[in-house]
Amino acid sequence: MASSTKRIPTQHIIGYVLSIVLTLVAAWVALKSNLPTLWIIVGILLLAVIQAGIQLIMFMHMVEFESNNGHIPWNMMFHGFVAAAIVVAGSLFTMVYGF
Amino acid sequence: MSTQEAKHTPLEYQTTHGQMNILGFWIFLAAEVVLFSTLFATYAVLFGRTADSPLPSELFGAEIVLIMTFLLLTSSFTCGIAIHNMRQGQVKPLIIWMVITLLLGLGFLGFEIYEFMHYTHEGATLQSSAFWSSFYVLAGTHGLHVTLGIGWATLLIIQIVKRGLTPVTSQKVFIISLYWHFLDVIWIFIFTAVYLIGMVV
Known part of the structure; x- marks a missing residue:
C-alpha cells in the first residue's frame, strides 16, 4: 500500500x-x-x-488493503459500538426515566 | 493482489498466523468496547447520586484533564509514528518512538494518580457515594489498562532489541499499537462524557 x-x-x-x-x-x-x-x-x-x-x-489502519480493506475491523468495531450504545441508552432509559 | 502490492505487504500480515492474531485482537477490542459500555452505563445511571460528598463540578478541573488528554493524544500519535517506522524496517526509530510513547503514558498515569489523590483529600473516595464509586471504577479501569499496556510494551521493546524485526515481533508490536490507540478512543469518551459533562451539568 x-x-x-x-x-x-x-x-x-x-x-x-x-x-x-x-x-x-x-x-x-x-x-x-x-x-x-x-x-x-x-x-x-x-x-x-x-x-x-x-x-x-x-x-x-482500519481501512488498509492488508486487513481486507478493513472489512473485519469495521465489522468488529461497528457491532461493538452498537452493543455499547444499546447498553448505555437502555440502562438510562430503564433506570432514569422509570420504565 | 498484484506482485507490486505483495512486495509491500507489511511483515505482520505476511503469515496467516499473523493475520489471524490481528483478527483475533479486533474481536478482543470489540469485547473491550462492550466492557467499557457497562461501566459508562453504570456511571450515567448513577450520575448525580453524590450523597454528602462533593459534586463533580466542584472537583473536576479543566487544566489537569486537558493536560491528561493531550498527553494521551500525543502518545497515540507517537505510537502511530513508531508503526510507520516499523513498516519501513527501521528498528532504531521504532524503539525511540515507542519509548517516547511509554513516557507520555507514564506522564498520563502520574497525573491520574495525582488527580485521584486530590479528590480523595477533598472527601470524594470510592466509598463516599454511588456516583464516586462509578467514577473511580470507570476511570480506574481505563488507568489499569494503560498500566498493563505500559508493562506489555516494555516487554515487547526488550524483545525487539533482542530479536529484531521478524514477522512475529512486528505482528506483536502492531497489536500493541492497536491496543494503545484503542485506549485513546476510550479516553476520548471518558473526557467527554465524564469530565466535560460533569463540569457543565
Missing part, C-alpha cells in the same frame, strides 16, 4: 492535528460557550464520536 512506503506519515499528522482541534473545540463548547446544556451535551458527544472515528481510521 502506498501510504506504508511514504517517508512522511501524512495521515498520522493530519489525524493528530484534527484530534487536538476537536478536543479544544469540545472543551470550548463545554466550558466557554453559552449554549443550552442539552445542546452542549449532544454537541460534544458528537465531536467525541468523530474523534474516535479519526483514531480508528487514521491511526489504527
Whole structure:
C-alpha cells in the first residue's frame, strides 16, 4: 500500500492535528460557550464520536488493503459500538426515566 | 493482489498466523468496547447520586484533564509514528518512538494518580457515594489498562532489541499499537462524557 512506503506519515499528522482541534473545540463548547446544556451535551458527544472515528481510521489502519480493506475491523468495531450504545441508552432509559 | 502490492505487504500480515492474531485482537477490542459500555452505563445511571460528598463540578478541573488528554493524544500519535517506522524496517526509530510513547503514558498515569489523590483529600473516595464509586471504577479501569499496556510494551521493546524485526515481533508490536490507540478512543469518551459533562451539568 502506498501510504506504508511514504517517508512522511501524512495521515498520522493530519489525524493528530484534527484530534487536538476537536478536543479544544469540545472543551470550548463545554466550558466557554453559552449554549443550552442539552445542546452542549449532544454537541460534544458528537465531536467525541468523530474523534474516535479519526483514531480508528487514521491511526489504527482500519481501512488498509492488508486487513481486507478493513472489512473485519469495521465489522468488529461497528457491532461493538452498537452493543455499547444499546447498553448505555437502555440502562438510562430503564433506570432514569422509570420504565 | 498484484506482485507490486505483495512486495509491500507489511511483515505482520505476511503469515496467516499473523493475520489471524490481528483478527483475533479486533474481536478482543470489540469485547473491550462492550466492557467499557457497562461501566459508562453504570456511571450515567448513577450520575448525580453524590450523597454528602462533593459534586463533580466542584472537583473536576479543566487544566489537569486537558493536560491528561493531550498527553494521551500525543502518545497515540507517537505510537502511530513508531508503526510507520516499523513498516519501513527501521528498528532504531521504532524503539525511540515507542519509548517516547511509554513516557507520555507514564506522564498520563502520574497525573491520574495525582488527580485521584486530590479528590480523595477533598472527601470524594470510592466509598463516599454511588456516583464516586462509578467514577473511580470507570476511570480506574481505563488507568489499569494503560498500566498493563505500559508493562506489555516494555516487554515487547526488550524483545525487539533482542530479536529484531521478524514477522512475529512486528505482528506483536502492531497489536500493541492497536491496543494503545484503542485506549485513546476510550479516553476520548471518558473526557467527554465524564469530565466535560460533569463540569457543565
